[in-house]
Amino acid sequence: MSKTQPLDPETIIKYETDHVLYPWTHQKGLKPFVAEKGKGNYIYGADGRKYLDFSAQFVFSNLGHSDDRVVKAIADQAAKLPSVNSQWATEPKARLGKLLSDITPGDLTKSFFSTGGTEANEGAMKIARLVTGKQKIISRYRAYHGSTYGSMSMSAEFRNWAYEPAVPGVLHCLEPYCYRCPFGATYPACDLRCAQHVEDVICREGGARRVAAFIAEPIMGPGGIIVPPDGYWQRVREICTKHEIILIADEVMTGFGRTGKWFGVEHWNVVPDVLTTAKGITSGYMPLGATCVRKWVADKFEEIPYLHGHTYSGHTLAMAAAVATIDAYRQDDLINNSAKMGEYLKVKMHELQDKHPSVGEVRGKGLFCGMELVKSRKTREPSHEALMEPPRPVSTKMKIIGKMMQEGVYILAGAASVLMLTPPLSITKDEIDHAMSVVDKALEISDAEYKD
Numbered sequence: 001m002s003k004t005q006p007l008d009p010e011t012i013i014k015y016e017t018d019h020v021l022y023p024w025t026h027q028k029g030l031k032p033f034v035a036e037k038g039k040g041n042y043i044y045g046a047d048g049r050k051y052l053d054f055s056a057q058f059v060f061s062n063l064g065h066s067d068d069r070v071v072k073a074i075a076d077q078a079a080k081l082p083s084v085n086s087q088w089a090t091e092p093k094a095r096l097g098k099l100l101s102d103i104t105p106g107d108l109t110k111s112f113f114s115t116g117g118t119e120a121n122e123g124a125m126k127i128a129r130l131v132t133g134k135q136k137i138i139s140r141y142r143a144y145h146g147s148t149y150g151s152m153s154m155s156a157e158f159r160n161w162a163y164e165p166a167v168p169g170v171l172h173c174l175e176p177y178c179y180r181c182p183f184g185a186t187y188p189a190c191d192l193r194c195a196q197h198v199e200d201v202i203c204r205e206g207g208a209r210r211v212a213a214f215i216a217e218p219i220m221g222p223g224g225i226i227v228p229p230d231g232y233w234q235r236v237r238e239i240c241t242k243h244e245i246i247l248i249a250d251e252v253m254t255g256f257g258r259t260g261k262w263f264g265v266e267h268w269n270v271v272p273d274v275l276t277t278a279k280g281i282t283s284g285y286m287p288l289g290a291t292c293v294r295k296w297v298a299d300k301f302e303e304i305p306y307l308h309g310h311t312y313s314g315h316t317l318a319m320a321a322a323v324a325t326i327d328a329y330r331q332d333d334l335i336n337n338s339a340k341m342g343e344y345l346k347v348k349m350h351e352l353q354d355k356h357p358s359v360g361e362v363r364g365k366g367l368f369c370g371m372e373l374v375k376s377r378k379t380r381e382p383s384h385e386a387l388m389e390p391p392r393p394v395s396t397k398m399k400i401i402g403k404m405m406q407e408g409v410y411i412l413a414g415a416a417s418v419l420m421l422t423p424p425l426s427i428t429k430d431e432i433d434h435a436m437s438v439v440d441k442a443l444e445i446s447d448a449e450y451k452d
């Protein structure tokens with residue numbers, strides 16, 4: 001077989017299932033979708049069909065697919081200088097460092113570059129320990145921060161269990177999940193017990209003397225698009241300052257316009273000490289993560305060495321892709337489009353909630369939206385207990401996703417009993433109408449399992 005001879009879809013599937021290990025799933029019986037090309041908000045399959053991408057893949061294609069400006073920036077850079085060692089300076093790295101310092105909130109002035117969200121969080125964890133000399137990190141149940149030992153230890157669900165104990169000194173507290181409040185309280189009468197709980201755990205773990213950092217996603221993504229109550233982030237910021245603890249905001253999913261602002265923490269006017277990001281930074285065109293730090297954190301490394309790095313830190317092609325992506329977000333005003341289209345999507349989600357009993361709650365900000373599926377609105381029993389096991393092909397949610405795929409619309413199966421609606425930021429009203437008409441039909445599947 002010559003190298004250039006195209007492979008037919010069956011051969012692609014055979015080679016892949018014979019020779020590639022697929023992440024996060026049983027390998028038996030896999031029949032992956034074969035993607036051929038992408039353009040704008042659409043993916044074209046090897047089956048000859050066109051699919052509306054209502055997921056932005058793993059919530060990274062914020063710009064849509066095959067944007068000419070980013071493709072050209074990568075090609076031009078590849079022709080000139082594809083990569084150099086991470087201790088040399090390049091024009092795209094200089095530009096990106098400056099751009100991030102401009103668009104991130106407050107005085108987050110310096111960034112360390114890696115190749116994805118996991119590594120960005122791994123870097124944040126090390127920075128917190130290096131800078132404070134303390135060990136303990138507090139995270140939250142239902143969080144997902146990545147798949148290597150450090151970032152995984154800060155996550156909290158079934159995907160960790162086979163590897164535990166992971167990194168010692170990482171503890172978890174309860175999440176601010178109003179629909180299923182772990183404190184049995186109701187906002188606003190609760191006076192933010194979820195935030196008070198963060199302080200209680202910090203104090204019991206030794207407070208300023210022992211705790212290095214608290215890490216949280218501004219809006220929990222894979223855990224179920226969980227939007228914290230207003231005031232939570234402000235209170236958490238105060239608590240971290242009071243106890244001299246580094247506040248890390250994991251903006252891997254929420255960054256780059258996903259929630260209708262450049263970064264999720266901006267909804268609550270909070271400046272974390274460390275902000276991690278990836279995905280939308282290049283819209284997935286190149287693998288890239290960034291760990292951005294405030295000036296006071298960066299200044300520490302004037303005195304002590306920054307003992308962390310990768311061969312591909314600041315990879316030149318990734319830098320060029322990120323600069324072109326951020327320019328494109330600005331040119332096309334996509335951050336505002338995310339806010340506007342997000343409002344429209346929310347109206348549509350509410351209409352479906354009125355019509356379908358199995359939709360327990362709808363929530364989100366910008367184009368980071370979710371519909372929580374329940375078997376009963378009275379008991380709020382979830383359609384499946386997602387934190388305990390991977391979604392199975394027979395689960396209600398996977399059946400819904402399969403049905404939607406048949407209708408030409410792709411949405412993501414997150415790790416919760418929630419349909420994630422996270423299209424590219426370039427999505428239009430007509431495309432939202434179309435996707436939601438497909439969701440409407442597919443929800444008959446969850447309604448059929450509804451018990452009340």
Ligand SMILES: Cc1ncc(COP(=O)(O)O)c(C=O)c1O
Binds near residue numbers: 058144146222251
């Ligand atoms: C909030 C959050 N943090 C970290 C990660 C890990 O990022 P990556 O898969 O790029 O390593 C993810 C991935 O989905 C994520 O959603």
